[in-house]
Amino acid sequence: MPTALVTGPTAGIGAAFARRLASDGYRLVLVARYEQTLKELAAELDGDHEVLAADLTDPVARQRVENRLADQDAPVDLLVNNAGIGAVGRFWEADPDVLLAQYELGTTAVLRLTRAVLPGMVARDRGAVINVASFGALLPGRNGAAYTASKSYVVSLTDRIAAELQDTRVSVIAVCPGWTRTELHRRSGNDCPDPESGWWLDADAVVDQALADLAKGRTRSVAGSRYRLVYRATLLLPRGLSPR
Template identity: 50%
Template sequence: MPTALVTGASAGLGQAFARRLAAEGHDLVLVARDEPRLGTLADRLRSRHGIGVEVLVADITDDVQLATVEKRVASEDHPVDLLVNNAGIGTSEAFWDVETDTLQRQLDLNVTAVLRLTHAAVPRMRARGRGDVLNVSSVSGFFTVSGSTYSASKAYVTAFSEGLSSSLAGSGVRVMALCPGLTRTEFQERAGLTIRSVPKALWLDADTVVHESLADLRAGKAMSIPSLPYKALVALGRLVPRALQRLIVTRTAPGRT
């Protein structure tokens, strides 16, 4: 059986990836901080699908705990065939109102963990001539969002994944950035975001995002943007000059009249 390692697996997109990959017959390595939720998920997936599930309780913003996950990713005893770098956090406050420790933790999780786990996986995958890395980014990474360190971190993930995908062409190793729009998960609540004005058509279902992203990965795409409305939004955004993007964002930001 192939083995998939999923970070941030206890909820949201990470849990949706775990359910889908288990149903496809993957053995799983589930990584998150929430041990009770991971344990419950692991038991359910083992029972339902008859697969092997390892639980790695780890805060991958911590160097020591991240090193433990890196070691598992790089293991040749039970190789990881698919790495899903899903864990990530956002913030709702203005940049100047956020503590630097919080901003550093966001950078460590959204960027550093993605970089280090991908680096642990790719050399072994290249040596085997096969393997996949799916890095969860965001549509927001395509736009100049006022004061958003989250968008900046996701812009890095997208650019990093696309560049690495090009470098690995012909190696049998695929790397893809998944760039979803607003998805119904716990992410908004954890980030302290209140979003009421977005049309229902722009809200995505986590299982649908996972389905589309895995299809795109297996089709060899370097980037996946689930749903036609978000594909159109990104295409349109690429035609709008950065200066105009900044003007629009500034004039529509909360707190302005």
């Protein structure tokens, strides 16, 4: 039975990954901050799952997750770097401690966890890493400077690791969701589009698209026809006009 480690599986997109992967027959290692919530989640899912309570902004706790990922006696076949938080307001008005936590989760944790799991995957010549970035990382914009910067890091890191892995059967993909109905916006107090606007995605649709794109060998996944249309249009822009 393959094993998947999912960070942030207690809500939103991570919960959708956990449900889908459990029903696909994965044994899960569930990583978030609160042991009791994780145990309740593990009991709700079919199968025999492992819980690993860790605040991924804390280097000591994060090291326990790295150690689990590097354990060659119980190899992890799929890593889903999903945990994240939003932060609102202009950069100079946002709480610097929240910005730092967002940075640690969005960049350091992704870097360290991916670095911990890849040597075993490369040695076995199989495995995959799914890094949840954001559609915002693919476009110019005016809000969430630090959030978007961390997601741009994830997209860039993933693109380059994918290129380094091209002679192996190990895959990495950056998932770039647009507005998705989860806990994140309520938790961070974001200004959101009208709930009826048609820009909202379901977490399950983001996950289905991500796994389909991973299976096709793609290195970026954009869910939703509207978002894919916008993304394709940005790829056609001359480089001087393009956001990247």
